Amino acid sequence: xxxxxxxxxxxxxxxxxxxxxxxxxxxxxxxxxxxxxxxxxxxxxxxxxxxxxxxxxxxxxxxxxxxxxxxxxxxxxxxxxxxxxxxxxxxxxxxxxxxxxxxxxxxxxxxxxxxxxxxxxxxxxxxxxxxxxxxxxxxxxxxxxxxxxxxxxxxxxxxxxxxxxxxxxxxxxxxxxxxxxxxxxxxxxxxxxxxxxxxxxxxxxxxxxxxxxxxxxxxxxxxxxxxxxxxxxxxxxxxxxxxxxxxxxxxxxxxxxxxxx
Numbered sequence: 001x002x003x004x005x006x007x008x009x010x011x012x013x014x015x016x017x018x019x020x021x022x023x024x025x026x027x028x029x030x031x032x033x034x035x036x037x038x039x040x041x042x043x044x045x046x047x048x049x050x051x052x053x054x055x056x057x058x059x060x061x062x063x064x065x066x067x068x069x070x071x072x073x074x075x076x077x078x079x080x081x082x083x084x085x086x087x088x089x090x091x092x093x094x095x096x097x098x099x100x101x102x103x104x105x106x107x108x109x110x111x112x113x114x115x116x117x118x119x120x121x122x123x124x125x126x127x128x129x130x131x132x133x134x135x136x137x138x139x140x141x142x143x144x145x146x147x148x149x150x151x152x153x154x155x156x157x158x159x160x161x162x163x164x165x166x167x168x169x170x171x172x173x174x175x176x177x178x179x180x181x182x183x184x185x186x187x188x189x190x191x192x193x194x195x196x197x198x199x200x201x202x203x204x205x206x207x208x209x210x211x212x213x214x215x216x217x218x219x220x221x222x223x224x225x226x227x228x229x230x231x232x233x234x235x236x237x238x239x240x241x242x243x244x245x246x247x248x249x250x251x252x253x254x255x256x257x258x259x260x261x
Contacts, residue, residue, distance in 0.1 A: 104237030142234035150182025171250035
């Protein structure tokens, strides 16, 4: 099969029935998320329409600085989103989230562009932007979960941490258990995805390529690379986020800053 199935605007409107199911469930069960469902459906439409035109503009120009500008905007939005999910209201949340996400994305994308896909030119927007977006989104989730869980565990283990510090332990040693728990929490979605992909879930990129007429074997190869990219980005982002949060929680003299919990 070649080509792809085109969707009309009528088809898109009909698909609102699917959102209606969620709205009905909310109303019947009195979940109180009706407004959120409606707002989410509208935002999805508007945001995807806008990004469609933006992508067309960037693809047509195919200039490296437009590609980097778009990736920068995506990174800023991801950092802000991850920061707002951090329950700590002290300064530095966005810096931590942004640094961790950028680290995960840069390590992953440099490796993929240089050694795996080897696109020419390196900024080819049709490839770089979509796959970077997948890595950014998943790294954002990992960073958000890691920082939130790490702070939570530090709050629960505060007595143990302070006791360890009083006995001469360093901040790294005293917070080791909470550090590991935070990272595990951040990597759970990635690990789950790696375990069930192809059995329970057919990922969007592979499904989209198959629908567009790409041979299933070639689509699978791309999806394998994407899954490994997501794993790398999540791992690096989660690690950097946990390290930065730990630095924020302790002074240079290894004293716990309780106001950051």
